[in-house]
Amino acid sequence: MVAMERVDWTDPDLQRLVSDQETEVDSRYDDQDHDNHLDAETVTVAVLARDDDGTAVACGVLRDPAPAFDAGTGELNRMFVHPDHRRRGIGKEILRALEAAAQERKLGQLVLETGIQQPEAIGLYTSEGYRIIDNYPPYEDELDSRCFAKAIGAEG
Known part of the structure; x- marks a missing residue:
């Protein structure tokens, strides 16, 4: 069981997990470019999942709006x-918490980019109704990228 918590982009626990995520992605790909301009001004909502001991x-x-849209x-x-x-449904809980935040913000669509070397991520997104779309900037020329979109709200 985990508890969901909204935090600021500068939260130390969030930054530790972001660093861990970057390290894992680096281990799967040759390109180690993380410059997608995430900062306190561009991150609208950040969600953490904490286990029973608070870790x-x-x-x-969530960024609102998505820069290319x-x-x-x-x-x-x-x-x-x-x-x-992993394999406890926590990723799905994070995804649904972010979708709820997007609905609160009255967004009509969510997009995301992941990579072909992350089949578990692709599986999560497709199982939750995300569909593959053309790669959007800045990923349009990235052969290892897969972009997804999902309509949310009353119609999603």
């Missing part, structure tokens, strides 16, 4: 579950 074990963030589209980013806590 932050998973995270995800018009208003009404948010972008999910930095979705990560610590390896010791």
Whole structure:
């Protein structure tokens, strides 16, 4: 069982998990470019999952609006579950918490980018109704990237 908590981008537990996520992604790909301009001004909502002892074990963030899209589209980013806590549905809980935050913000669509070397992420997103879309900027020329979108709200 985990508890969901909204935190600021600067939260130390969030930053630790973001660093862990970057390290894991680096181990799967040759390109180690993390410059996607996430900061306190661009991250609208950040969510942590804490286990029973209060340790932050998973995270995800929402940007609103997504830089490559018009208003009404948010972008999910930095979705990560610590390896010791995987296969327990925590990623799905983070995803749903971010979708709820997007609905509160009256967004009509969420988009995200993940990589072909992350089949567990692709499985999560497709099982939750996300569909593959053309890669959007800045990922349009990235062969290892897969972009997804989902309509949310009353129609989603």
